[in-house]
Amino acid sequence: MKQLAKFLGPVATAVISGGLLALCYPDYNLTGFVWVWMLPLLPMLWRGNKKRYGFSVGYLTGLVFWLINLKWIWTVSGLGAMAIAAFLALYFGIWGAIAVSIGNPWRRTVKKEPDQSDQQLSSIQKKIKDRQQVKKHGLLGGALGDSGMSLKFALINAAAWVALEWMRGWLFTGFGWNGLGVTFHNTPVLAQAADLVGVTGLSFLPVFMSAVIVQTASRLKSEAATGKLKPRLDFSIAALLLALQFCYGVWRIKQVNGWETDRVRVLLVQGNIPQTVKWDPRSVNDILQTYADTTQQAIEALESDNLKLLQANVDGESVELKRPDLVVWPESALPTPLYFADNFDGYILFGETRHLINEEIRPLGNFTLISGMNEFESDFDGERATYKEGGEQYNSIATVAPEGELEHSINTYRKIHLVIFGEYIPLVDQLPVLAELFKFSAGADFSGNFDAGTSTEPLVVPVRDSQVQLIPTVCFEDTVGRLTRQFVRNQPQMIINVTNDGWFKKSEAAAQHMANAKFRSIELRRPMIRAANTGVSGIISSTGSAVDPVNGNRQVIEDESGSHFVKSSLYGYAYAPTRGP
Structure with a gap:
């Protein structure tokens, strides 16, 4: 029974997260889900410790998303829709492997016994040790403590997501369709920062905030059990970034409309x-x-x-x-x-x-x-x-x-940018069967490659x-x-x-x-x-x-x-x- 639950948990999470993400886009346009679809996914990934596990969960999430999001391709070719979804899900899988490894704040490590001598250190010795922590974990992890580590892993996950979206936009002619940033198409104030970072860059904040929220919730749960609550600097910084994006949008819309x-x-x-x-x-x-x-x-x-x-211009003014x-x-x-x-x-x-x-x-x-x-x-x-x-x-x-x-x-x-299998078919002269497959799928003869x-x-x-x-x-x-x-x-x-x-x-x-x-x-x-x-x-x-x-x-x-x-x-x-x- 435990083995079945161990299998069904990640599968159910992937289906739920992939489905929630699909609802963010037309025709559903439930944009708010862009801030929550990762909340069940990240804990499921971070509980793992192997890249193969992360890839599998990420891939299934992407497959569910793309099968729903691109279901309109079925009107032309069901086989084509499944093939494209299967390929695009690879990007989710790669991100899942990153999230479960270098992007995992809960990754299992060898536990060390607590250093009881810390209480006996002088103030100078404590400063020296703090500097050593900065060198070991970086400025965020060492100087800002738990919040710094939270920001560090949120940054890794968000940056990896943006990098993979960017790669998807140009690899093999590119398919930049429906990145996370596109969910803001009906939220103009949050979309305006695209003139700074592009629509791909807009995908950063939803992933970053989700990673911070999951880590903050986990720490709050632990701290509530001990009764020792600490300030949440990481959550404050994430909220500040969202506020800055909103304010920039308000200012930019007013400015552009005044040109x-x-x-x-x-x-x-x-x-x-x-x-x-x-x-x-x-x-x-x-x-x-x-x-x-x-x-x-x-x-x-x-x-x-x-x-x-x-006829209505009785005053003779210019019309x-x-x-x-x-x-x-x-x-x-x-x-x-x-x-x-x-x-x-x-x-x-x-x-x-x-x-x-x-x-x-x-x-x-x-x-x-x-x-x-x-x-x-x-x-x-x-x-x-x-x-x-x-x-x-x-x-x-x-x-x-x-x-x-x-x-x-x-x-x-x-x-210039031709659609593969729509306006040109690679190797169609060498493999005429590809033209027959086109006719079978599209219901029309292939008229030859466009230049x-x-x-x-x-x-x-x-x-x-x-x-x-x-x-x-x-x-x-x-x-x-x-x-x-x-x-x-x-x-x-x-x-x-x-x-x-x-x-x-x-x-x-x-x-x-x-x-x-x-x-x-x-x-x-x-x-x-x-x-x-x-x-x-x-x-x-x-x-x-x-x-x-x-x-x-x-x-x-x-x-x-x-x-x-x-x-x-x-x-x-x-x-x-x-x-x-």
């Missing part, structure tokens, strides 16, 4: 087209017309509002009309590709897409159209472009200027009498902080993201994507405009909020029930700092 900015008027269009339709070549014209019609209806509604504004500077369509909104060729200086666009842009979209107003598109290298004979066998192909963002010949009015950004772009130059778009730079991101690139930082310039800038989360249907994937993306705006102090085909389309401020800092309006496409899975549009404002911070 001088260029206001950019944005119209976002969300088609909400099912993935099954997007893969059907017979639906090309219907998809194009959906975006054209939704855009036209939105602009007609804005012009109706403008007319009411003018700002609602007319977008940018109209943004999501990733793959235009299902026909852009062609480029060595013998042509520009982009080649044929058929319905060319007609739609020139005849239906451009006449609607003086705005820049931005859309996700594929770029294909082609053979061009002066009249006709055909796909070049073995040529380059890119997943791109295209900007279309409001005037000029279409072929020479387009500028593009080519996606990775190389340019980190921002896109430049006109905004009335000036210009604004765009930091471009496609799909999950807005979750990759090390990539977006490469585009930062000391100019008015915004981040733009076009995405299609329709692969994962009406799951929490889109909400989790939005939660992770918010931290790019905080880290870089640039607003973000997001256009999703199926997902969360909206405007994020430089403080990571979806609320307009000037008029207080919520700037997210959603229906009355709060669902993001709708065909709709949003007119709103992004505020680009006039000088990059």
Whole structure:
């Protein structure tokens, strides 16, 4: 019976802790659990003494967490979801091995008999012995006693966690999704320190505080039995760190919202087209017309509002009309590709897409159209472009200027950070069976590997009498902080993201994507405009909020029930700092 309890205890603890952590993220958003999920886990780890034990408990905790947190991947591939969860749980396992060894304040050591001679030492001898303790345990352990040792082990556990999260963000192309810091996406005051330490650095404090609380509770229990309670300096320091993070957030939000900015008027269009339709070549014209019609209806509604504004302006004062500077369509909104060729200086666009842009979209107003598109290298004979066998192909963002010949009015950004097994499959040419596995999982043929772009130059778009730079991101690139930082310039800038989360249907994937993306705006102090085909389309401020800092309006496409899975549009404002911070 004891053996069964010895086995079930760690298993139950891992399941509970992993489940509590999963509840911190969308769609649950029970953020408060980030401060408590480790409280049962740490004592269970610290009671052990072997790294194998720590790894096993940590790994099971991570496996439970990732299976719940990434269950949306099951909509594409159940096998893929299990494989990814099994891999990502390794980071939890490694942390568990660290926590049970060098991060373990309760680790079993050889006990020594108490030194009775301490009471007979002179004051000078005691000072000498204290200095020896500092050398042995470090400043924290020697000079601050039990509290110092508590802080030392809390620091080890928290630093190890942050280091492993950082490694997860770049190893094997990286998957920095849903670190502990992301749980603060709906708690703006605690999220602002991301501009100092990044979203990964925000993961430090929850682990640090949990380690301090567990050690403090253990010592209080022992001291209560003897009736000798001592001051808890370690707990006070942990609480002070939390207070400092809170105060910094309050101050930073007020400061950032007071910056001088260029206001950019944005119209976002969300088609909400099912993935099954997007893969059907017979639906090309219907998809194009959906975006054209939704855009036209939105602009007609804005012009109706403008007319009411003018009619109500009996005093003849200046009135700002609602007319977008940018109209943004999501990733793959235009299902026909852009062609480029060595013998042509520009982009080649044929058929319905060319007609739609020139005849239906451009006449609607003086705005820049931005859309996700594929770029294909082609053979061009002066009249006709055909796909070049073995040529380059890119997943791109295209900007279309409001005037000029279409072929020479387009500028593009080519996606740099490709999604493995989504946009490219390693060794697929050598192992064709991988393409068959893709078809089995995704329900569509593998169209070939995309090439990775190389340019980190921002896109430049006109905004009335000036210009604004765009930091471009496609799909999950807005979750990759090390990539977006490469585009930062000391100019008015915004981040733009076009995405299609329709692969994962009406799951929490889109909400989790939005939660992770918010931290790019905080880290870089640039607003973000997001256009999703199926997902969360909206405007994020430089403080990571979806609320307009000037008029207080919520700037997210959603229906009355709060669902993001709708065909709709949003007119709103992004505020680009006039000088990059």
